[in-house]
């Protein structure tokens with residue numbers, strides 16, 4: 490199911506960049522959560538700790554019931570290639586792993602798969618999503634009209 494994820498909400502991405510910037514020069518670590526094929530949020534992982542080399546996550550301390558599809562963390566150095574430790578963590582924690590780095594501008598992030606290969610992630614504007622919802626509602630209304 491998670492493999493069908495192909496987009497991230499723009500506001501979620503902006504949030505990730507903001508958190509990365511506010512944690513700077515420390516690293517931030519979190520998990521990505523998805524709804525219906527779209528990454529909608531990041532959850533800062535409690536019980537995470539950082540070192541200057543790599544961010545380490547304790548996934549078992551996350552709240553239950555979240556549909557997590559991968560991880561997100563920051564590289565204060567600005568080099569957004571995964572470290573050896575990152576690759577090991579990627580392989581165990583889902584198929585979407587965002588690394589963001591200094592200076593945390595719009596393009597300072599990459600999404601990797603569980604093998605550490607770059608993967609495409611469409612950035613979806615929330616307004617499009619709202620339009621979709623409106624269209625769905627309109628369809629529902631039409632169906633109801635027909636039923637009556």
Ligand SMILES: [Zn+2]
Nearest residue numbers: 543544572575
């Ligand atoms: Zn890293």
